[in-house]
Amino acid sequence: MERQPEESRPMSITDEQIAAYADWIGRETEATCVVAPESADLMAATLDRDDPAYAPGDPLPPMWSWMAFRPHARRSQLGPDGHPARGGFLPPVALPRRMFGGARFRYLAPLPVGEEIRRVSRIAGVEGKRGGSGVMVVVTVAQTYWVGGVARVEEEQDIIYREAAAPGNAPGAAPPAPPPEKPIPQTPWRAVWTPDTMTLFRYSALTFNAHRIHFDRPYAEGEEGYPGLVVHGPLTATLLAELCRDRAGRPLSAWSFRARAPLFDTGPITLTGTPTETGATLGAYDARGQLALSAEATFAD
Structure with missing residues (x-):
């Protein structure tokens, strides 16, 4: 789970603003890309795996699609935290913290290395919530990945926008x-x-x-008040998917994960998994035993 710095945006938003964001529901965008064999090899190296060199047509492992369809924002379009400026396809939610909440995948067939993939993205939902922790807006993006006119992967991801951190959690406190x-x-x-x-x-x-x-320690600790560098939520989910791939040896038909708390480079992370009749339940725990990310896997028949 990631948070953005507290920018000069409103501390809260009105119900009317939240209702206006619903106008984004149904908006679509699409893009194409090719995951080169070299990119797959670099991901394997990043994950410290002994995979053979990837070749065109090889199946791309689950969660490795995160390196496809990379954002093309120019340097001048980035904010001081490194995120692209808000607006465009996603609604410009006027809350200062943005977090990745989780995702759900359905694997109809593997995505191939070295072949053109088309992704169609659609704003599937915008929901405002008010509770003891303040106001949040959840934007759900539905995505379908196509190869040669055939749908291969269906995905939903939740992006969460929240109010500024409470004073006790602010930098310097x-x-x-x-x-x-x-x-x-x-x-x-x-x-x-x-x-x-x-x-x-x-x-x-x-x-x-x-x-x-994720990589600038003085910024993460001094500007945003984190105890260390923040581990990417999708990276943690990828490591759990790799644990599942190595131990089960069976392809996935469905995969979902939910970020519950941030993880940092301040201590070891324990990855756990328990097989079930149809798949497995998995979790990532910090050094104090707190569950930071949970996942569910369903195996293909």
Whole structure:
């Protein structure tokens, strides 16, 4: 889960503004790209895998599509945090923090390396919520990936916009007390990964993600008040998908994940998985045993 710096935007928004964002529902955009074999090899290297060199026509592993359709925002179109300016396809939600909430995938067939892929994106929903933590707006984007006129992958992702951080969580404030430590579940599938600056930088480069919280430590800690560099939510989800691929050895027909708390490069991350009748349940835990990201896998027959 990622947050943007507190910019000079309203601390909150009105119900009328939230209702106006609903006008974006139904908007579509499409793009085409080719995932080159070299790009797949670079992702394997970033994940420290021993995969054979990828060739045209090879199936792209689940979640590796995150390095496809990279944003093309020019340098002059980036904000001080590295995110592209708001507006355009996504509604210009006037809340200062943007977080990736999670995603749901349905795999009809693998995406191929080295062949043209067409992605059609549509704003599927805009929902405003008010609660004890303040106002949030959830924008759901539905995407379909096509190859040769045949749908291969269907995806929904949730982008969450929230109010500015409470004073106790703002940069320069005393850090809140950490949550109590919990035992990490003992599961049949288990791996420990310690994030490092090289992996975070490489993943940012592969996905063309200029958000500075992932690779600029003085900015992440001094400007946004984080305890360290923030691990990309999709990177954590990719590592869980890789755990599933290595341990189950079966292709996925569905995959979903939900970000629950941010992860940092301040300690090891434990990846867990438990097989079920139809797939597996998975989780990523920080060093204190807090669940930061949960995932569900369904295997193809």
